[in-house]
Amino acid sequence: xxxxxxxxxxxxxxxxxxLAFSIQAINVSAANLSNHYATTMSxxxxxxxxxxxAVVSQYEALLKKGQxxxxxxxxxxxxxxxxxxxxxxxxxxxxxxxxxQLPAIQKSFDKSxxxxxxxxVYKVGYSFDDVISRTKDSSLKALLKETRDSGYKLETAExxxxxxxxxxxxxxxxxxxxxxxxxxxDIMTVESDQTNVKDGGIVIGYQQLVNRAISQEGFLQKYPKxxxxxxxxxxxxxxxxxxxxxxxxxxLFDYESKAMQPNAIKGFNAILKWNKPDSSPYLKTLREFMDxxxxxxxxxxxxxxxxxxLNVPNAY
Numbered sequence: 043x044x045x046x047x048x049x050x051x052x053x054x055x056x057x058x059x060x061l062a063f064s065i066q067a068i069n070v071s072a073a074n075l076s077n078h079y080a081t082t083m084s085x086x087x088x089x090x091x092x093x094x095x096a097v098v099s100q101y102e103a104l105l106k107k108g109q110x111x112x113x114x115x116x117x118x119x120x121x122x123x124x125x126x127x128x129x130x131x132x133x134x135x136x137x138x139x140x141x142x143q144l145p146a147i148q149k150s151f152d153k154s155x156x157x158x159x160x161x162x163v164y165k166v167g168y169s170f171d172d173v174i175s176r177t178k179d180s181s182l183k184a185l186l187k188e189t190r191d192s193g194y195k196l197e198t199a200e201x202x203x204x205x206x207x208x209x210x211x212x213x214x215x216x217x218x219x220x221x222x223x224x225x226x227x228d229i230m231t232v233e234s235d236q237t238n239v240k241d242g243g244i245v246i247g248y249q250q251l252v253n254r255a256i257s258q259e260g261f262l263q264k265y266p267k268x269x270x271x272x273x274x275x276x277x278x279x280x281x282x283x284x285x286x287x288x289x290x291x292x293x294l295f296d297y298e299s300k301a302m303q304p305n306a307i308k309g310f311n312a313i314l315k316w317n318k319p320d321s322s323p324y325l326k327t328l329r330e331f332m333d334x335x336x337x338x339x340x341x342x343x344x345x346x347x348x349x350x351x352l353n354v355p356n357a358y
Contacts, residue, residue, distance in 0.1 A: 093123060094124040094125060097120045097128075098124060098131075098132065101116055101132055104116055105135055108143060110191070110193060111192055113136065114193055117132060117133075117215075122218070126220060127220070129215065129218040130218075130219040130220045130223050133212065133215045133223065134223065134270075136193070136212075137212070140192070140194070141207065144194070144205070144206075147192065147194065147205055148204050151185075151204050151205060156185065156203075157202065157203055159177055159179045160173055161203070163176040163177050169195065169196055170186045170187075170190040171190070173196065174186050174190075189205050193208055193211050194207060195207075195210075199241055207230075208234055209233070210231050212230070212231065213227060213228075215227065222261075222264075222270070223269070223270065225261055225264075225265065226273070229254075229257055229258060229274065229277070232254060232257075233277070238251065238254070239289050242290040243290070243291035243292040244284060244289050244292045247305070247309060248303075248306045249309040249313055251281065251284055251309075252285065252325075253313070255278060255282065256317070256322060258277055258278040258281060259278055259322055259323070259324045260322075262274055282324065283354070285324075285328065285354075286328075286331065286350050286354045288306075295341070295342040300342040300343075302335060302340040302341065302342070307335075310328060310332055314329050327353050327354070330349070331346075331349060331353070
């Protein structure tokens with residue numbers, strides 16, 4: 043009886059020791075696996091970082107050479123392989139390059155042969171592709187293709203044809219860049235797709251004008267320290283001017299009768315009805331402006347003029 047109990051106790055101690063050893067072995071194995079995983083992930087991260095750096099380096103080299111078509115093609119192919127911060131810088135550098143090279147490209151459009159060549163086939167709303175497919179001038183085709191592939195679109199004003207930045211081409215980058223730059227691209231694409239003023243007159247509806255201004259103001263409120271805050275601030279300032287003064291050929295108040303544009307009255311009042319002015323300093327100013335105008339039967343009076351100068355300074 044005693045021998046059996048002692049033997050059982052010995053076996054129990056042995057079992058506990060074996061179990062402890064097994065647990066220790068499992069822990070060591072798990073630790074080794076964890077260390078191996080961490081090492082593997084570090085290696086992958088280092089490789090990815092190295093690859094991203096190589097992508098950015100090659101991209102910047104293309105930009106430096108001024109090879110916009112190749113730069114854009116490269117960015118389209120490799121933006122997925124870099125981090126959000128790197129992608130943001132790459133996209134902003136592309137925009138900088140487009141702005142920098144635009145004057146030289148516009149100069150090539152100044153030639154009478156280019157203007158006449160486009161004019162022979164152009165119809166309202168035509169893009170570079172439309173003109174390219176219809177002209178028989180091989181040299182003109184080459185210029186237009188190069189300009190299109192460099193990130194520009196065709197625009198016209200006062201009978202003159204010229205290229206401008208095509209922000210619609212930046213839209214696919216929205217999912218790879220920081221949120222403020224995505225919002226910036228969205229705002230600029232709206233401007234690029236349909237200009238607000240042409241031939242000295244406002245060519246968008248008054249509600250659309252106000253909605254664009256609200257979007258710009260919202261950007262500045264949400265991203266005051268954005269790399270593109272200054273650009274949006276300038277754009278917003280121009281929209282405030284258009285809102286409260288109009289443009290040369292579409293003044294808010296008739297030059298002779300001093301009466302307010304009927305479409306502006308309708309559009310502004312509709313916007314104020316659908317939105318909460320207190321959430322927007324811009325809309326709050328517009329509401330006060332419209333209340334004052336209602337009292338003056340929507341005519342430009344000394345009181346209205348004083349309000350404009352006080353609340354919308356430096357308009358001209």
